Amino acid sequence: MDASNPATPATPPTSSTPAPRAVRQLRLVVSVPEGADFDQVLAFYRDVLGMPEQEAYEGEDDARVVILDAGRATLELSNPAQVRLIDRVETDGGTSAPLRVALEVDDSAATTRDAVAAGAELVASPRETPWRSLNARLEGPAGLQLTLFQELD
Incomplete structure (x- = not known):
């Protein structure tokens, strides 16, 4: 059970076989605010919380993105x-x-x-x-x- 959700499932899953258009990955995109130290934010999530770097890309005008492996992903919807x-x-x-x-x-x-x-x-x-x-x-x-x-x- 997800630790942030104490409720029991309302209905069981209908199938263990993914639908043909099933989501293959959940990627949470965090925009590091202008003026924040990107490397410091990266070090926090990568080094302190232990999310290994999966991919990194750089582009024009100092554009940077780093994709970190956060393990298994779920989407929790709460009322x-x-x-x-x-x-x-x-x-x-x-x-x-x-x-x-x-x-x-x-x-x-x-x-x-x-x-x-x-x-x-x-x-x-x-x-x-x-x-x-x-x-x-x-x-x-x-x-x-x-x-x-x-x-x-």
Whole structure:
């Protein structure tokens, strides 16, 4: 079960065979703001959170893109009541951004300490959730809200 979603599935998947036009990859594109240090943002996600570099390209006018491997991707859709529940559990009532990235890590407490030391802002320290994960909330570089979660079972 996804650590940021304690709800049980409403309906089981209809088929384990992908549809002919099935999505092959989920790629979250983060625009590093003008004036931000691109290399510092890259180092945070690549070196601190441990996402290995998959591809990198450079273009005219100093255009750069680096694609990092973030493991298996899922798309979690939550209605407002579920978002409020998750916020209450993870942050004692703080509010989620419209897009929050949840990353499963081996040790959420250690990864949270490393992330804060590398410049992330701590929103909520690691805490055990009712769905048996250890979750922390951070404001990461480039304005990306993060949940670091560790499955406990």
